[in-house]
Amino acid sequence: MTLLIQQLINAVELGSIYAMIAVGLALTYGVLRILHVAQAGIYAAGAYIGLFLYQVTGSFVLALAGSVILAGILGVLIERFVYRPMLPRPRIVALIASIGLLICFSDLFRILGGPNQLSFDIRSLNGSYGIGHLLISKADAAILGGTILIFVSLWFILQKTRLGFAVRAAAQDIETTEIMGINVSRSVSWMFFLSSAVAAFGGVMVGVLYNAVYPDMGDAIAYKGLALIVIGGFGSLTGTVIASFLLALTEVFMTTYTAVPLSREAIAMLFLVLLILIRPQGLLGKA
Amino acid sequence: MCMYCAMAGLQPASSDASIESSHRERNHRLTRRGFNAGLLAAGLGASSVARAADSQTIKIGTFGPFTGPAAGLGTEAKKGIEFAVAQANAKGGINGKKIQLVAYDDRANRAEAVSVVRKMIESDGVQVIVDGSVSLTSIAAAPVANDAKIPMVAAYSNAVGVVKGEDHVFRWASVADVQGYVIAHHAMRERKYKTFAVLMQDEEYGRGVVNGVEKAVEELKGKIVYKKPFAPGEREFRAIMTEIKTLGVDSVIMAGFSPSLTSAARIGYELEVFPKAQFYISCSATEINWYSGIGQYGNGTIASLEFLASTNHPFTKEFVAEYTKATGEKVVSHQAGLMYDSSRLVFDAIKRGGTKADGIWRALGETKSFMNLSGVDVKFTELREPLLPIALAGWDSASQNYKLVKFEKDEALIDPRPWYKYYK
Numbered sequence: 001m002t003l004l005i006q007q008l009i010n011a012v013e014l015g016s017i018y019a020m021i022a023v024g025l026a027l028t029y030g031v032l033r034i035l036h037v038a039q040a041g042i043y044a045a046g047a048y049i050g051l052f053l054y055q056v057t058g059s060f061v062l063a064l065a066g067s068v069i070l071a072g073i074l075g076v077l078i079e080r081f082v083y084r085p086m087l088p089r090p091r092i093v094a095l096i097a098s099i100g101l102l103i104c105f106s107d108l109f110r111i112l113g114g115p116n117q118l119s120f121d122i123r124s125l126n127g128s129y130g131i132g133h134l135l136i137s138k139a140d141a142a143i144l145g146g147t148i149l150i151f152v153s154l155w156f157i158l159q160k161t162r163l164g165f166a167v168r169a170a171a172q173d174i175e176t177t178e179i180m181g182i183n184v185s186r187s188v189s190w191m192f193f194l195s196s197a198v199a200a201f202g203g204v205m206v207g208v209l210y211n212a213v214y215p216d217m218g219d220a221i222a223y224k225g226l227a228l229i230v231i232g233g234f235g236s237l238t239g240t241v242i243a244s245f246l247l248a249l250t251e252v253f254m255t256t257y258t259a260v261p262l263s264r265e266a267i268a269m270l271f272l273v274l275l276i277l278i279r280p281q282g283l284l285g286k287a
Numbered sequence: 288m289c290m291y292c293a294m295a296g297l298q299p300a301s302s303d304a305s306i307e308s309s310h311r312e313r314n315h316r317l318t319r320r321g322f323n324a325g326l327l328a329a330g331l332g333a334s335s336v337a338r339a340a341d342s343q344t345i346k347i348g349t350f351g352p353f354t355g356p357a358a359g360l361g362t363e364a365k366k367g368i369e370f371a372v373a374q375a376n377a378k379g380g381i382n383g384k385k386i387q388l389v390a391y392d393d394r395a396n397r398a399e400a401v402s403v404v405r406k407m408i409e410s411d412g413v414q415v416i417v418d419g420s421v422s423l424t425s426i427a428a429a430p431v432a433n434d435a436k437i438p439m440v441a442a443y444s445n446a447v448g449v450v451k452g453e454d455h456v457f458r459w460a461s462v463a464d465v466q467g468y469v470i471a472h473h474a475m476r477e478r479k480y481k482t483f484a485v486l487m488q489d490e491e492y493g494r495g496v497v498n499g500v501e502k503a504v505e506e507l508k509g510k511i512v513y514k515k516p517f518a519p520g521e522r523e524f525r526a527i528m529t530e531i532k533t534l535g536v537d538s539v540i541m542a543g544f545s546p547s548l549t550s551a552a553r554i555g556y557e558l559e560v561f562p563k564a565q566f567y568i569s570c571s572a573t574e575i576n577w578y579s580g581i582g583q584y585g586n587g588t589i590a591s592l593e594f595l596a597s598t599n600h601p602f603t604k605e606f607v608a609e610y611t612k613a614t615g616e617k618v619v620s621h622q623a624g625l626m627y628d629s630s631r632l633v634f635d636a637i638k639r640g641g642t643k644a645d646g647i648w649r650a651l652g653e654t655k656s657f658m659n660l661s662g663v664d665v666k667f668t669e670l671r672e673p674l675l676p677i678a679l680a681g682w683d684s685a686s687q688n689y690k691l692v693k694f695e696k697d698e699a700l701i702d703p704r705p706w707y708k709y710y711k
Binding site for chain 2: 002003006007010011013014107110114115116117118119121123126127128135137210211212214215216219220251252255256261262263264265266
């Protein structure tokens with residue numbers, strides 16, 4: 001029983017990390033119908049910015065806040081100067097640009113920070129909390145707390161504010177939303193700011209969790225994030241979050257309770273292929 | 288024995304062979320000098336000046352992943368060979384000729400490795416290659432060098448397939464299986480452990496190490512109660528460590544690259560799997576990522592290393608002092624150290640065999656033993672593989688360095704030959 005509960009905790013922790021990346025991708029896809037693969041580059045940029053700020057200031061809180069804000073601005077710049085000029089063109093053009101950006105990010109980090117992983121060791125987040133026989137690492141606990149806070153905030157912004165109303169309206173029909181006098185451009189910029197900030201939070205926390213910030217840290221999360229928004233239902237935020245936790249549960253429990261001689265990555269991909277075969281429209285998508 | 292051989296701790300197979308190759312080289316140089324004089328006489332001055340300049344240098348090729356996901360390994364390897372070349376050139380080169388390094392990036396990609404090796408042989412005219420790449424790419428590149436009859440020394444590729452069947456390819460590192468075999472013997476014979484969990488990076492290197500572990504555990508009547516593969520670069524081991532914790536094994540043995548080893552060690556300590564169970568890891572334990580990532584964790588972890596930079600041998604101390612001063616690095620990484628030794632091995636072969644591929648190949652083949660940077664004499668087998676003593680070393684968190692547990696020199700354990708039968 002202890003094993004089951006501990007693995008459930010592990011799965012929730014892993015699912016939180018997936019959700020932080022995938023939710024930004026779902027937001028972008030929902031409104032602009034762009035597969036924003038470069039979101040994984042922003043996730044890595046968040047980690048690098050956070051590490052740099054931590055080295056400069058010595059304060060983790062300042063580093064995290066600074067990283068979230070700067071990555072948010074980076075996201076806005078990408079939307080304004082890369083995606084927006086491409087919107088009249090077929091969506092494949094934006095996708096290719098996005099893949100190119102991700103590769104550029106990775107090489108830029110390699111040039112700036114070197115090819116090896118950099119240490120992001122926050123001593124106060126080392127160690128674990130023990131509850132009976134269960135153990136939760138402090139970094140994991142911080143990720144869990146942060147994820148809850150982020151999703152509650154996102155829900156509030158999307159459901160209870162004018163910005164959220166504009167984003168939801170734009171997701172249904174951009175032209176009509178504009179005709180109704182809503183500043184869609186500004187709403188989209190804010191949406192990029194928010195999704196990039198969430199990704200940066202994920203990047204910083206994962207960097208601390210594994211004590212590793214490295215150039216291609218966005219690579220694996222990029223293709224998993226894409227798969228998650230497809231499974232979630234093409235732009236459905238709730239579907240994407242559910243898919244993130246389902247994927248994490250599958251990885252953890254297939255690893256634990258089956259003798260499948262496959263790595264976690266291979267199990268994840270098998271799961272994604274199976275889900276797409278069973279439900280091509282995604283978990284909460286319409287057929 | 289020549290002075291250089293004595294310095295390097297090298298014993299040539301036969302002094303006659305050395306004298307013969309020395310004569311061959313002298314004759315070769317005379318012929319080339321005559322050829323250059325003929326060209327000058329024919330009025331082809333510019334060309335001959337270039338050739339004369341060329342004749343004063345020895346081109347050595349190297350390749351490795353200098354960019355891309357495995358760039359950390361390749362750039363470290365490059366530091367090792369660059370330092371060796373600079374050191375040799377500062378001492379006047381080899382037989383009075385300066386060494387010129389021709390280096391190409393293979394991005395850890397098989398096709399790229401084949402392409403760059405072909406290029407350095409066909410366009411650059413290198414006569415010997417020091418392979419600074421991983422097993423995956425070395426396996427792809429080895430037949431190219433072999434077909435062109437250009438000798439190649441694999442510095443840190445551990446897969447049997449790199450050398451097997453390629454008679455111009457040599458290795459300086461151990462065979463992956465040997466590492467697993469040595470680790471399991473230490474665990475069972477000296478620590479009396481019986482039950483094991485095994486984590487295997489799912490590619491040539493990881494599979495090789497685990498093959499060695501499995502054979503030893505079977506022979507010594509132990510039991511592997513848990514075995515999981517993981518993808519290269521994997522960092523998430525919470526589910527696996529949680530499960531291992533419930534099994535209560537005596538030891539966990541892990542084969543993989545340093546990002547995975549580092550992450551597994553940290554998570555294992557956080558979840559209190561270690562130090563209750565003894566953690567053993569493969570040779571990537573001295574990659575830079577381990578030093579930067581392990582932090583306060585990992586104390587007591589035992590690694591199987593192909594050299595140890597923290598020994599008291601005068602040669603090692605001098606090398607470490609010079610290397611750290613020249614490169615600004617705090618540690619001698621796995622790749623840098625093995626490339627340094629591989630380069631010295633090649634320089635020695637050039638010294639004895641001349642600057643042409645055939646002579647270098649013959650001299651490499653005649654090398655019976657060579658002293659590595661830990662000050663240990665390493666014998667060679669007829670399979671062009673070393674009988675490399677494995678340094679079992681324990682990680683000391685306080686000093687952030689490895690401390691020697693023992694040098695495993697038992698030839699029954701470190702012999703690469705028995706492992707060839709497992710690979711086609």
